[in-house]
Amino acid sequence: MMQNAPVNALSKAVRVGLIAEIEAALNNANVKVIVISSQLGLFSGGADISEFSSGNLQPNLPEVLDLIENANKPVVAVLNGPAFGGGLELALACHYRISFADNKVGLPEVNLGILPGAGGTQRLPRLTGVAQALDMIVSGKPVKAAALNGVFDLIVDDPAKLMSESQAFVAQLINDGCEIKRVKDIEIDTETAPSELFSQYRQGIAKQARGFFSPERCIQAVEAAVTLPLKDGLQKEAELFMECMRSPQARAQQHFFFAEKAAGHVSDYDKSTPVRDIKSVGIIGAGTMGGGIAMNFANAGIPVVMLELKAEALEKGLGVIRRNYENSAKKGKLSQQDLEDRMALLHGTTEYSGLADVDLVIEAVFEKMDVKKQVFTQLDAICKKGAILASNTSTLDINEIADCTSRPEDVIGLHFFSPANVMKLLEVVKGEKTSADVIKTSMQLAKKIRKVAVLVGVCFGFVGNRMIEPYGREANRMMLEGADPEHVDRVIYDFGLPMGPFTMGDMAGLDIGYFVRQSRKEHIAHDPSYAVVADRLVKDGRAGLKVGKGVYLYEAGNRKPIPDPTVAQIAKEEAEKLGVKPRKHSDEEILERCIFTLINEGAHILEEGIAAKSSDIDVIYVYGYGFPVFRGGPMQYADEVGLDKVYAAMCKYRDELGEYGKAWFEPAPLLKRLAEQGKRFADFAK
Numbered sequence: 001m002m003q004n005a006p007v008n009a010l011s012k013a014v015r016v017g018l019i020a021e022i023e024a025a026l027n028n029a030n031v032k033v034i035v036i037s038s039q040l041g042l043f044s045g046g047a048d049i050s051e052f053s054s055g056n057l058q059p060n061l062p063e064v065l066d067l068i069e070n071a072n073k074p075v076v077a078v079l080n081g082p083a084f085g086g087g088l089e090l091a092l093a094c095h096y097r098i099s100f101a102d103n104k105v106g107l108p109e110v111n112l113g114i115l116p117g118a119g120g121t122q123r124l125p126r127l128t129g130v131a132q133a134l135d136m137i138v139s140g141k142p143v144k145a146a147a148l149n150g151v152f153d154l155i156v157d158d159p160a161k162l163m164s165e166s167q168a169f170v171a172q173l174i175n176d177g178c179e180i181k182r183v184k185d186i187e188i189d190t191e192t193a194p195s196e197l198f199s200q201y202r203q204g205i206a207k208q209a210r211g212f213f214s215p216e217r218c219i220q221a222v223e224a225a226v227t228l229p230l231k232d233g234l235q236k237e238a239e240l241f242m243e244c245m246r247s248p249q250a251r252a253q254q255h256f257f258f259a260e261k262a263a264g265h266v267s268d269y270d271k272s273t274p275v276r277d278i279k280s281v282g283i284i285g286a287g288t289m290g291g292g293i294a295m296n297f298a299n300a301g302i303p304v305v306m307l308e309l310k311a312e313a314l315e316k317g318l319g320v321i322r323r324n325y326e327n328s329a330k331k332g333k334l335s336q337q338d339l340e341d342r343m344a345l346l347h348g349t350t351e352y353s354g355l356a357d358v359d360l361v362i363e364a365v366f367e368k369m370d371v372k373k374q375v376f377t378q379l380d381a382i383c384k385k386g387a388i389l390a391s392n393t394s395t396l397d398i399n400e401i402a403d404c405t406s407r408p409e410d411v412i413g414l415h416f417f418s419p420a421n422v423m424k425l426l427e428v429v430k431g432e433k434t435s436a437d438v439i440k441t442s443m444q445l446a447k448k449i450r451k452v453a454v455l456v457g458v459c460f461g462f463v464g465n466r467m468i469e470p471y472g473r474e475a476n477r478m479m480l481e482g483a484d485p486e487h488v489d490r491v492i493y494d495f496g497l498p499m500g501p502f503t504m505g506d507m508a509g510l511d512i513g514y515f516v517r518q519s520r521k522e523h524i525a526h527d528p529s530y531a532v533v534a535d536r537l538v539k540d541g542r543a544g545l546k547v548g549k550g551v552y553l554y555e556a557g558n559r560k561p562i563p564d565p566t567v568a569q570i571a572k573e574e575a576e577k578l579g580v581k582p583r584k585h586s587d588e589e590i591l592e593r594c595i596f597t598l599i600n601e602g603a604h605i606l607e608e609g610i611a612a613k614s615s616d617i618d619v620i621y622v623y624g625y626g627f628p629v630f631r632g633g634p635m636q637y638a639d640e641v642g643l644d645k646v647y648a649a650m651c652k653y654r655d656e657l658g659e660y661g662k663a664w665f666e667p668a669p670l671l672k673r674l675a676e677q678g679k680r681f682a683d684f685a686k
């Protein structure tokens, strides 16, 4: 029985223990059959990921599995709970496997930038067939045991009967003479895996696998299973596994695995901090944002009251939500009953008094301090004692909002990202006076509505939007210096983001950025070149995709950006007016100016304590801004590149770009310090 809380990771001690137990059982004449199972709710979460960086992997998992497969007594794996990665590979090396129908199993190694390295790519196709194995290994998605053809020798419907039925299975096995069935003896019928199967699969995943290193290696490993005997296939798997393991992407993706978990470890509260019960939620504003937020709660079974002062706006908002659900139902993601159940949880009101009894209110109204203050004054007057009052502001000062109420300790920022029903990120913004239980409740609630929450402090734009500012600023400045927008966008796309800054700006609406700049004039007034081209485009009626023209042109009903030479002409005119000299931009310069300035802002944020750790910033960027997970997030990317290089590049542009360089490229003190000490952002703790 394995027992290594919390997830039965197959750490060194477990591997040593397995070898010892199996050898003892093999040497004990009274033992006829060896059963491997777990004392925890999980069978096993796989290899211990935290061991990978230590290099201390002896005895390694393949050795343990080799011992099991070649054992001369039957070895039976009883999967009493989920089995992932090396956990499932352990079961595949056994001679028999038993589980219950709804149990989840999978090979998620691809999500860690690697591939199953303990025989999974060789044994799974032998059992379940190449097509299903390929899909499981390359997608990393778990499946139910009952849906995994050919792998289990016994599947019970009722998990409560798993142990008794397993005992009966073992008794029968002994009765029948203890036959041993080794997966290595199975030969794959090559006709079931023609080369087209692999080429079609490659084509099918090309878009989602763009930029990733390990999916192609996963495919190559499964190809080896078809053509090679197990021993040679395992050798090929080991080579590909090591190739992945040594890649920066594996470091990045494994960093991200722990970063996501670490985001939930917050020092602002502890086990003894109470949690408020959130049984109902009020949302102010039934527009796109409010509606998206409401859907999260309805999806989690929490009733929502939506407030709009005008009945038509309320009806419209509820109508949009219904249509969203109907679209999901059409795609088969939601049953009609679920749709109706969720809609039944959504209620509307046109009066603030309708929010008097809710446990949490989230406002999603116009992004202006006066408006927010009016809303919070009303909420303070109407909401019951103990209700959490949250703002979905993406930039404004939560402390100022909190101070217009008599209960600032109940006020918090819950910054959802658009579309709020889809994006996984939630920035939880703690004000100076926000109480620990309100923070804890918000972090736990995020889990309930299936968001990844990151706790941040108050500053303009918090973490995500504050860091995106220099990124956009540099893209705009390079356009002014003569860079083609499509060149800038191509470099960023090739780096791995879903789209470049100009395509993104057009999609969001150039008027949005314009509005933000107008409200922050005093912070950018010293730079007359600041986004001048974008400002001019907005003034010329080119607000982006929604009006068919922005930095690019768009054909009706088509989101594909079409380069427009007029924009280069506008940039040239504006540059001449300002005396900005044209400059030739290499791909490297584009990348560094956009990404390193974003990282530099991250360094300020870290030192100011707005983010508690660099990995929190990474989580925000991957889940909120589509930063490629194979780079691990911007701070991990900087750590991988080397902070000395990031620092040197900042200094280079500071010195090369004249007044502009001096204004915007001063390296953050933390970046300078860590670079000089040869350290990483990951080493920094306040």
Ligand code: 3H9
Pocket (backbone or CB within 6 Å): 006, 007, 009, 042, 044, 045, 046, 047, 048, 049, 050, 060, 061, 062, 082, 084, 085, 086, 087, 089, 108, 109, 112, 115, 116, 117, 118, 120, 258, 261, 262
């Ligand atoms: C592999 O197997 C390679 C082999 O093919 C080849 C080898 C040669 N290792 O998620 P939770 C920690 S690669 C180390 O909140 P849940 C996790 O960080 C592995 N630590 O629990 C967290 O720590 P903390 C392939 C791990 O019940 C704590 O356990 N396997 C591992 O919600 C609780 O985790 C995977 O990729 C690990 N393998 O979900 C599976 N797993 O408390 C990765 C977890 O300090 N794991 N921890 O924050 C998971 O998907 C989920 O953790 C699991 C449990 C579904 C298992």
